[in-house]
Structure formats: structure tokens, C-alpha cells
Amino acid sequence: MPAAADPNVWGDSPSFPVVDDIPTNPTSNPPAVSASGPIPGQPLDKHVFGLKQNAPNIPPPLFSDDYEKRLPEDPIYMETAPTARVWRVYVEEAAAFDDNMIGQYRDGLDVMLVFAGLFSAVVTSFLVQASQNLQTDFIEVSAVLLHDLVALQLAIAHGLPLGNSTSPSLDPVTAFEPDAIHVWINGLWAVSLSASLAVALAAVLVKQWLHHYISLPSGTSGVRSHIRQYRYMGLQKWCVHVIIGLLPITMHISLTLFLSGLILY
Numbered sequence: 522m523p524a525a526a527d528p529n530v531w532g533d534s535p536s537f538p539v540v541d542d543i544p545t546n547p548t549s550n551p552p553a554v555s556a557s558g559p560i561p562g563q564p565l566d567k568h569v570f571g572l573k574q575n576a577p578n579i580p581p582p583l584f585s586d587d588y589e590k591r592l593p594e595d596p597i598y599m600e601t602a603p604t605a606r607v608w609r610v611y612v613e614e615a616a617a618f619d620d621n622m623i624g625q626y627r628d629g630l631d632v633m634l635v636f637a638g639l640f641s642a643v644v645t646s647f648l649v650q651a652s653q654n655l656q657t658d659f660i661e662v663s664a665v666l667l668h669d670l671v672a673l674q675l676a677i678a679h680g681l682p683l684g685n686s687t688s689p690s691l692d693p694v695t696a697f698e699p700d701a702i703h704v705w706i707n708g709l710w711a712v713s714l715s716a717s718l719a720v721a722l723a724a725v726l727v728k729q730w731l732h733h734y735i736s737l738p739s740g741t742s743g744v745r746s747h748i749r750q751y752r753y754m755g756l757q758k759w760c761v762h763v764i765i766g767l768l769p770i771t772m773h774i775s776l777t778l779f780l781s782g783l784i785l786y
Contacts, residue, residue: 603743611746619749623731626765630724630731633768637721640772644714644779651710651786654703702785709782716775720768727765730756 592606599605734756738748756762 603741605743608742608746612742612749615746615749615753619735623735626731626762627728629765630728630768633772634721634724634728637717637724637772640776640779641714641717641721644710644717644775647779647783647786648707648710648714651703651707651782655699655707706782706785709778709785713775713778713782716771716778720771720775723764723768727761730761 592609594606600607734752738745740748
């Protein structure tokens with residue numbers, strides 16, 4: 522059996538200072554960086570051109586998401602009263618949601634409305650010019666009849682036969698039949714203009730709906746919550762988001778029809 526170790530065998534062993542024996546300097550600066558980030562107002566261990574850089578003073582947030590701390594607690598049996606905390610929280614959350622949703626809708630509608638207006642003006646100018654091919658060109662008829670009249674007078678003067686001096690194909694009395702290509706061109710451009718104007722009208726109507734949707738109603742937070750929910754259910758019932766999504770598709774179809782007519786023209 523081995524003998525127990527005698528502490529005196531090894532002599533006096535050097536003593537090591539424990540953590541509590543380490544001297545601290547109370548005047549030294551605390552660390553400027555903690556586990557959660559830099560401490561505002563404390564010097565950082567960073568020098569730029571020989572100058573110490575201080576951590577930025579970040580102000581605290583104005584509003585906290587913790588509604589239990591920010592809003593007072595409702596009395597017992599008053600949790601669903603018109604001025605209860607739940608309605609105020611709903612109004613604030615709904616306002617943030619509506620601002621984001623309406624902002625996205627309005628940006629797209631503004632662009633679509635401007636493009637539809639400019640495009641309709643361009644299509645109208647082309648359609649006015651092309652629609653002249655669907656009716657008799659009386660200027661051309663007048664020029665041809667004047668030419669035939671001069672030819673007839675020359676034939677009489679020279680004693681020539683008068684059988685080949687008429688032009689029955691340009692008789693203004695007969696019914697005018699336009700070419701099929703001109704009918705297609707005018708039809709494509711007319712449908713394109715109608716679709717573009719429909720997009721502009723729908724964009725104006727949707728903007729009016731959205732303006733009425735975000736208008737602030739009067740009353741307590743409970744009343745405003747119910748009115749907002751009623752309006753939101755109306756938007757979902759009438760599929761306003763679907764209508765807004767169909768506007769660019771309709772505009773693309775209108776542009777395709779116009780380009781098709783332009784190719785035939």
C-alpha cells in the first residue's frame with residue numbers, strides 16, 4: 522500500500538494568485554463593447570488618425586412592439602369594451618398593414634394610368650388615319666372623274682370613239698367595299714383602343730375605392746376596428762386585388778393588338 526504523500530517533501534511550493542487577488546484599477550475605462558454590441562458613449566479600442574472613436578449614441582425606439590407594457594391593462598370584465606386595449610392594438614396593426622398594401626396598389630395604378638392615357642392617344646391618332654380607308658375617297662373620285670372629263674373632251678375634239686373613256690369602277694353612286702386588310706387593321710386598333718380605355722377607367726375607379734378605404738372614420742377604437750374590417754371584407758368580396766392584377770395583362774393584350782395592326786398597316 523503506497524504511503525500518503527507528505528506535503529513537506531516538496532518544500533514550499535510557490536503560491537499562485539487567485540482571481541480575487543488580481544488588482545483592479547477602478548479608474549480604468551470599462552469595455553466599450555459588450556455581448557449585445559457597442560455601449561453608447563464609451564470609447565472604443567479603435568483609433569483613427571490618433572483620435573479615439575466613441576460609439577454612436579443610438580436613441581431608443583419611439584414605439585415598442587410590446588403592447589402589454591406600452592398600453593395600460595384593461596379592467597376586469599372590460600377586455601372587449603369599445604375602448605379596450607385589443608381594439609387599439611388592432612387599429613395600429615391594421616393601419617401599418619393597410620399603408621403597405623395601399624402603397625403598393627397606388628404605385629402600380631399610377632404607372633398604369635399614365636401609360637394607358639399616353640397609349641390611348643397614340644392609338645387614336647393611328648385609328649383616325651386608318652379609318653379613312655373604310656369609306657369612299659371622294660378626292661380620288663373627283664380627280665378620276667376630272668381626268669375622264671378631259672379625256673372625253675379630247676376624244677370629241679379629235680373625232681375618236683367614246684367607248685373607252687369611262688371609269689365605272691370609281692362611280693360614287695355604287696356601294697363602297699373596303700379591302701379586307703383595312704378592315705382587319707381598323708378592327709385591331711379599335712379593340713386595342715377600347716381595352717386601353719377600359720384599363721384607364723378601371724384604374725380610376727380602383728383609386729377611388731382605395732381612397733375611400735383608407736379614409737379615417739370617427740368614433741372609438743372599437744368602432745373604427747369594425748368599420749375597417751367591414752371595408753377590408755368588401756375589398757376581398759369584390760376581388761379588388763384580382764382587378765388590379767388583371768390591369769397589366771389587359772394592357773399587354775392591347776399593346777399586342779396594336780402592334781399586330783401596325784404590322785399589317
